[in-house]
Amino acid sequence: MKDRAESNMHEESFDLTKIYMMYSAKYNLHYDEKQYHAVSILNHHLSKILKKNKIFHKIKKNFFPEETKNIFYIYGSVGSGKSVITNLVYRSFPASFKKKTRSTFYSLIDDLRTKINQTIASNVDKHLSNHQILSNILKHELRHISLLCIDEFHILDIADAMIISDFVKILIKSQNTIVIINSNRHPSDLYSNGIHKERFKETIDILLEKSHLINLSTNDYRSHFRDFPRNYLIFGESEAKDEDDFKRIFYDYDSEDVFEKETNIVSQRIKFLLKGNQKYQIGYFNFNELFNKPLYAINYENLIKQYNLRKIFINNIPKLDGRDDFAKRFIAFVDVAYESNITLVLSSYLHFDELYVNGSVIFEFTRTISRIRTLCN
Secondary structure, three states, X not given: OOOHHHHOOOHHHOOHXXXXXXXXXXXXXXXXXXXXXXHHXXXXXXXXXXXXXXXXXXXXXHHOOOOOOOEEEEEOOOOOOHHHHHHHHHHHOOOOOOEEEEEEHHHHHHHHHHHHHHHHHOOOOOOOOHHHXXXXXXXXXXXXXXXXXXXXXXXXXXXXXXXXXXXXXHHHHOOOOEEEEEEOOOXXXXXXXXXXXHHHHHHHHHHHHHEEXXXXXXXXXXXXXXXXXXXXXXXXXXXXXXXXXXXXXXXXXXXXXXXXXXXXXXXEEEEEEEEEXXXXXXXXXXXXXXXXXXXXXXXXXXXXXXXXXXXXXXXXXXXXXXXXXXXXXXXXXXXXXXXXXXXXXXXXXXXXXXXXXXXXXXXXXXXXXXXXXXXXX
């Protein structure tokens, strides 16, 4: 995917369908008609937009302005290739354009939340509302971005919904930025059971009217090519004995010494075990130690980077029904691990299909199950 030929495409030769077919052949992927159809739709509209950026079309645009749909919203089933297609667009986008940015939804929302809080803490423009602060931040950043790709777009709570509402409204006005969004949900189903959903309806209407909606529902290829993940271990005896057995696997993994570690993350103290070498580290965490604290995706991401973790053991994953906060944090953690290409070794007395079967984020948890299949192999 990182071939130099892909990253140095010129506007006149940009052909996403060709890039997709080359990528599929290179990695020996099964041809999927629905994926190809989604890629063809993207290619058609993106090619038109890229042509409009040539000098003649820029001049024409100044005299005969026209509104262009610059948001592409790809939605559909888990594991159907939405992220792969988004990444292909990102990596093959013409190098002659300005800055391009790719972000997971979690990283995006955490980054925006952090910048809002920093602005408030700095006491600059104290008279501004959160909406005005966010508007200023986004207008400044989008001015320098030609392509923005957002992976795994979803809304889980009212705070995120309000930030994303402002975000979408500003995206629509930013005609210079092409936006590729992928999500497991159709825009109408975003934040479907949320509190005060009516406050998010305007944003849904904007996405429906102003976006190119591309449906991609096909096989879950992460499960199609894999047997039961070898690093997801199910124990059936006492918790104490299970933990000892699971910890022994961690200790026996290689000959490196094991160190007890303690770190503070946004005033939350996390204890864990660490072993490894200069190239990579392996961490061992108790489930409650990592998820019984109000942490966000960015905190898990920073923890991984701080200790250069490439493999993570998590023991005793409990039944998560009725523990939605735990489930949300576990979803965020698995998404970060997937994005960071981390190998997971997990233990529970339950099959992963039984971890969470009733709750407010059951739809989002299907993605977590699919990614466990990949990360635990």
